[in-house]
Amino acid sequence: MADLHSTFTEFDGTIRLPSQKKDTLRGSRNSIRKDIKKYFDEKRDKHTVSFKGQGSYMMNTTIKPISSEYDLDDGVYIFGKEEDRPNVQTAHNWIFNAVKNRTSSESLDKNTCVRVIYKSDYHVDLPIYYKTDNSNDEYALDDEIPELAHLSKGWIQSDPYAFKKWFDEQAKSRSQLKRIVRYLKAWSDKKQNDNFSLRFPSGMVFTILASNYLVENERDDISLLETLKSIQSNIDNTRFNFASYECFRPTVDKNENLLDRYSADTTKSNFLNALDSFIKSGEQAIELQSKKDACAKWQKHLGNRFPCLSINEDKSNSSARVFSSPDQLSFDNKSA
Known part of the structure; x- marks a missing residue:
């Protein structure tokens, strides 16, 4: 029987996210975070913002696509009182305005996120969440379930970071x-x-x-x-x-x-x-x-x-x- 274990592990090395590209994606993500923090510091008195990475990048299951773009997801968490919660379009507008000049490509306002496009073959998706319980720990799993700003469905419960933590336990x-x-x-x-x-x-x-x-x-x-x-x-x-x-x-x-x-x-x-x-x-x-x-x-x-x-x-x-x-x-x- 043909044993191709070593061929598969070699294939894994070919398709997995290269360390250099991972550094590039992380650098772009951090620059976007700075833009958003600056926007909230200067323009939002009643709200603060923090971030939690999510998706395959954080779970180390990203693969090198054959012909499409790399995709990095970074959750944007808006904190404020319940009475100060914006409608979902307003929340999208805040994030869109904060990042619209980050690259030469036009950013996109999508149903579930704002997308920042980089011409060098990747984009960063920014799903937007609202919470009233502010936690400064990016790696903590909070008791309050965040609500996602979905343009067609409104505010809906969603916790992709909890999924990431679940998968970490599965893979441990x-x-x-x-x-x-x-x-x-x-x-x-x-x-x-x-x-x-x-x-x-x-x-x-x-x-x-x-x-x-x-x-x-x-x-x-x-x-x-x-x-x-x-x-x-x-x-x-x-x-x-x-x-x-x-x-x-x-x-x-x-x-x-x-x-x-x-x-x-x-x-x-x-x-x-x-x-x-x-x-x-x-x-x-x-x-x-x-x-x-x-x-x-x-x-x-x-x-x-x-x-x-x-x-x-x-x-x-x-x-x-x-x-x-x-x-x-x-x-x-x-x-x-």
Whole structure:
């Protein structure tokens, strides 16, 4: 059986956020924070502001995108009395005005955040929260649930920092988890880069699924395959009678099924078929004797960045095994 653990760890080194880029993102984030603090110091008498990092950057699961931009999320927390709470558009306006001159690109006011765009291939999203209990500890988990300024829904409870703390606990004793999350994100990125109309679940969904259904193994290739199979057996209700197409948040809102957003017939079938195809390729790869042949199986799903060229072996080890029922993707007819 072909052991590709070292190939997977090499792939992880290729796709994970480089330290130099991480420093660049951190520097831009800190500059934006200074702009916002200055704006509040000069223009807001009844409110103060602080920040909490959130998202994949803080959880160390960011991957290098194939063709899209890096995304950094930094929560902006406005503190004030309940009677001084602004409407959501006003809160967005404050942050937009504070950062609008930070770069030469025009900032965007989106439903859930203000976005600062950097031309060097990344952007910083600034979701805006309101709280009455001011905590100066950026790393503390407060009792009061923050409320997000959502332009279409109003003020809604949301606590992404609590999610970050939850994931930290999940990964504390399972060092393999973050690598598996990055592999799943790389798979999603590759599939959507191949077909821009294809809609896969979010990185948060893959993070939760990997955390809930991780199967640890000393080899990353086996761990990934068994984790994919565990995910499938729990969410693919088209193939398994006792599965439920569900992925609930572990934090607020715990009643929200995040897969509901991806439940349209075509979206759901494309995702579940792609998952099934990935699993079949992984099963074939594990059984092959040739590392190069096994690598090619994984590469079809993880992309050309998966380092098959670095594998050296005697051609006599190449497998001639023929699979009588190659798995198919329903949306593009590519073999596994």
